[in-house]
Amino acid sequence: MSPHEPLNPHLPDYYNRRRAAERDIGVVVASLVAQGAGGATSAVKELANQGFCQETVGGAVYWSFRTRAQFIDSRILARYRQLGGDVSVLGYPVSHNAFAADGVGMFSLFQQGVIYWHPQVGAFEVGDGILEGWRRLGSEAFGYPTSGVLPTREDIAPIRTRGYFSHFRSFHADGTALDKSIYSSSATGANAVWGAIRGRWWDLGAEASYLGFPVSDEEDWADPDTQEPGRVTHFERGAIAWRASDGKIVEFPERKVFRANHIGVSSVGGWAQLIITSSGSFHFSGHLHNSGFVGLACTVGCAIKVPGTDEAVVRTFSANVGGTTSLDSRDEDWSEEGYEVKVRAYWDKLRGDTSMAVTTDATLGGWELVTLILLPLVGAAVAISLISGTSPPDTGCRTSNWHTVRDGNHRTVREPQGVRCGPGMHDP
Numbered sequence: 001m002s003p004h005e006p007l008n009p010h011l012p013d014y015y016n017r018r019r020a021a022e023r024d025i026g027v028v029v030a031s032l033v034a035q036g037a038g039g040a041t042s043a044v045k046e047l048a049n050q051g052f053c054q055e056t057v058g059g060a061v062y063w064s065f066r067t068r069a070q071f072i073d074s075r076i077l078a079r080y081r082q083l084g085g086d087v088s089v090l091g092y093p094v095s096h097n098a099f100a101a102d103g104v105g106m107f108s109l110f111q112q113g114v115i116y117w118h119p120q121v122g123a124f125e126v127g128d129g130i131l132e133g134w135r136r137l138g139s140e141a142f143g144y145p146t147s148g149v150l151p152t153r154e155d156i157a158p159i160r161t162r163g164y165f166s167h168f169r170s171f172h173a174d175g176t177a178l179d180k181s182i183y184s185s186s187a188t189g190a191n192a193v194w195g196a197i198r199g200r201w202w203d204l205g206a207e208a209s210y211l212g213f214p215v216s217d218e219e220d221w222a223d224p225d226t227q228e229p230g231r232v233t234h235f236e237r238g239a240i241a242w243r244a245s246d247g248k249i250v251e252f253p254e255r256k257v258f259r260a261n262h263i264g265v266s267s268v269g270g271w272a273q274l275i276i277t278s279s280g281s282f283h284f285s286g287h288l289h290n291s292g293f294v295g296l297a298c299t300v301g302c303a304i305k306v307p308g309t310d311e312a313v314v315r316t317f318s319a320n321v322g323g324t325t326s327l328d329s330r331d332e333d334w335s336e337e338g339y340e341v342k343v344r345a346y347w348d349k350l351r352g353d354t355s356m357a358v359t360t361d362a363t364l365g366g367w368e369l370v371t372l373i374l375l376p377l378v379g380a381a382v383a384i385s386l387i388s389g390t391s392p393p394d395t396g397c398r399t400s401n402w403h404t405v406r407d408g409n410h411r412t413v414r415e416p417q418g419v420r421c422g423p424g425m426h427d428p
Contacts, residue, residue, distance in 0.1 A: 017050065017065060018044070018046070018052065020063075020065075021044060021051070021063040021069070022044050022052070024068055024069035025044055025052065025053075025054050025063050027069065028061045028069045028070070029054065029056060029061060032056060032057075032058070032071065037056070037057065037058050038056060038057025038058055039056065039057060040054050040055065040056055041055045041057060042055035047085070047086045048086065048087055049086045049087050049092075050064065050065070051063055051065075051086050053086075056071070058073060058074055059071060059072050059073045059074040059076075059077045059097065060072055060074075060077055062086065062092055062093050063092075064086070064092040066092070066111075067091075067092040067093060067094045067111065070092070070093035070094065070095060070108070071093075071096045071097055072093055072097055072108050073097040073106060073108070075106070075117045076097060076106065076107070076108050076117050076123050078123065079115055079117075079122075079124065079125065080093075080110075080115060083125060083148075089112055089113070089127060090113045090115070090125060090127060091110055091111030091112050092110065092111055093108050093109065093110050094109050094110060094111055095109040100116065100118075100140045101139075101140065101141065102140065102141075102171075104118065104171075105117055105118040105119075105140055105144055107140075110127075112127055113125050113126055113127025113128070113149075114126050114127070114131065116144050116145055118140075118144040118169075118171075120169075120171070120177075121144055121145075121146045121169055124144075124145035124146060124147055124148050124166075125145065125149060126145050126149070126166060127149050128149050128164050128184065129163065129164060129184035129185070129186075129189070129190050130149055130164060130165070130166045130182050130184050130190055131190075132189075132190055133182050133184060133189065133190025133191060134166075134168070134182055134190070137182075137192055137217065141170075142168060142170060142192070143168030143169050143170040143178070143180050144169055144171070145167070146167045146168060146169050146179070147166055148166065149164050149165075149166050150164060150165055150166065151163075152164060152165055152183065152185070152208075152213075153206070153207060153208045162185045162207065162213070163183060163184050163185030163186070163188075163207070163213060164183075164184050164185075165181055165182060165183040165184065165207070166181070166182055167179065167180070167181050168180045168181065168182065178194060178195065179194065179198075180192055180193070180194035180198070181193050181194065181198060183206075183207060183213050183214055184213075185207075185213050187213070187236075188212075188213040188214065188215045188236060189215075191213070191214040191215060191217050191233075192214070192217045192218065193214050193218065193233055194218065195218070195231075195242065196242050196247065196249055197231065197232075197233045197240045197241075197242050197249070200249045200251070201214075201233075201235070201240055204251075210237055210238070210253060210278045210279045210280065210344050210347070211235035211236065211237050211238045211239075211240070211251075211278070212237050213235065213236050214233055214234065214235050215234050215235060215236055216233060217233070218231050218232070218233045219232060219233075220232075221241050221242075223241075223243055223250075228243055228244065228245045229243075229244050229245075230242050230243040230244050230245075231244075237253065237254040237278035237347060237348075237351075238251065238252050238253040238254045238277075238278050238279070239252040240252070251279070253277035253278045253279040253281070254277065254278040254347075254351065255275055255276065255277040255278070256275070256276055256277075256351060256354075257273065257274075257275050258273065258275070258276075258302070258304060258355070258356035259271065259272070259273040259274075259356075260272045260273075260302070260356065263286075263300060263358050263360050265298075265360045265361065265362045266292065266296065266362050267291050267292025267293075267296070267323070268288055268289065268290045268292070268296055268298055268321055268360070268362050269288070269289060269291070270286060270287045270288040270289055270300075271286055271287055272284075272285075272286035272300055272317075272358055273285050273286060274302050274304070274313075274315055274356060276304070276313065276340070276343045276350065278344065278347045278351070279344065280339050280340055280341060280343045280344030280345075280347075281337065281338070281339055281340075281343075282313075282315070282337065282338055282339070282340050283335070283336070283337050284302070284315040284317070284334070284335075284336045284337075285333075285334060285335040285336070286300060286317065286333070286334055287331065287332070287333050287334075288300070288319070288321050288331070288332045288333075289321070289330055289331050289332075290321040290322060290323050290330045290331075291330070292323045292324070293324045293325060294323040294324075294325055294326070295320055295321060295322040295323045295325065295326030295328050296320070296321055296323070296362040296363060297318070297319075297320050297363050298321050298332075298360065298361065298362045299316060299318040299360070299361045299362075300316065300317045300318075300358065300359070300360050301314065301315075301316045301358070301359045301360075301361075302314070302315050302316070302356055302358050303356065303357045304354055304355075304356050304357075305354065305357070306342070306346045306349050306350060306354075307349050307350075307352065307353075307354060308349060309346065309349070311346065313340060313342055313343055313350070315336070317334045317336070319332045320332075321362075
């Protein structure tokens with residue numbers, strides 16, 4: 001409604017709106033003519049969304065009760081109408097067409113977004129959650145849009161569409177250009193990726209990769225090993241860095257370390273560690289030491305339960321750990337690396353409040369079985385109970401979780417509660 005003329009209470013709403021639209025549009029068209037831009041080429045037409053528009057030589061003037069009359073240049077108008085015009089997600093224009101700060105491109109502001117035009121890329125809209133991040137980064141100074149607002153691909157378990165993205169291009173004084181992107185989700189907000197980091201992220205699968213959405217814009221970074229400068233972008237489940245000296249790209253998946261510092265059974269003790277990462281990789285390592293008289297065939301099993309499912313990530317290691325009578329070494333180290341699809345698929349569950357369960361089993365190895373069979377035949381039957389570790393009984397025990405006991409060879413070992421001692425036994 002024109003501020004100079006109130007609504008006529010004796011006219012129906014339609015006619016009041018039409019009269020206000022014709023009046024406001026006429027003012028804008030007259031201004032265009034005065035600027036030498038050309039006049040109207042059609043009558044004022046009613047639109048589906050209670051608005052009106054009139055075609056002009058260089059574009060069109062749109063009017064709604066809330067936004068009044070605004071001119072849209074033909075180079076932006078084509079994209080606006082391709083999206084649906086006044087009934088699109090953009091709504092009505094809220095400003096006249098204007099030149100961008102660089103004097104090269106132009107734009108029109110709308111109720112729910114903006115359309116920018118550049119002679120080298122054409123006209124594209126920026127809206128939804130992308131717009132806020134783009135403005136934070138400098139609008140067209142960050143880059144002109146080279147795509148519309150697009151939905152992201154479906155994410156891994158559970159399957160869902162999480163957000164939106166738009167592509168941009170910045171034009172530099174030396175004639176070069178750089179392609180960039182902004183990705184947005186309700187959980188991460190809008191953040192930008194570009195250059196070699198964007199290229200590597202796309203190779204991995206972009207937002208559907210193990211890294212997920214970006215949670216930061218690209219920022220300065222120093223290589224933790226060499227302190228060489230570079231750039232880094234952080235993602236939901238890790239980061240990608242670029243080193244300036246040689247252009248090397250380094251991935252840093254999010255990781256979680258599960259470590260049991262004291263494992264064992266009977267005379268065998270040690271530690272176990274399982275490192276898992278958001279990329280699905282794992283590193284299973286540990287150490288066993290046999291302080292007893294006989295060698296034992298040992299198996300260490302580590303399991304991480306996936307919360308809310310019947311699934312678990314399980315790794316095992318088996319080896320013969322020698323004793324005094326064995327040819328095998330008393331110490332056994334292991335280190336295994338690999339990829340486990342469950343780790344990647346359930347990472348969002350595993351990264352939370354989870355723990356690792358560890359079991360250790362030890363039985364007599366083949367050489368020791370032969371020794372026990374032969375010893376009685378050579379008059380050494382007295383040593384059988386000592387070798388097998390069943391007697392003398394434990395002389396010390398702490399029965400709270402992992403505890404200390406003395407095995408049959410009078411060596412102190414650590415093992416789970418209940419393995420070698422029962423309720424009521426305490427340290428002397």
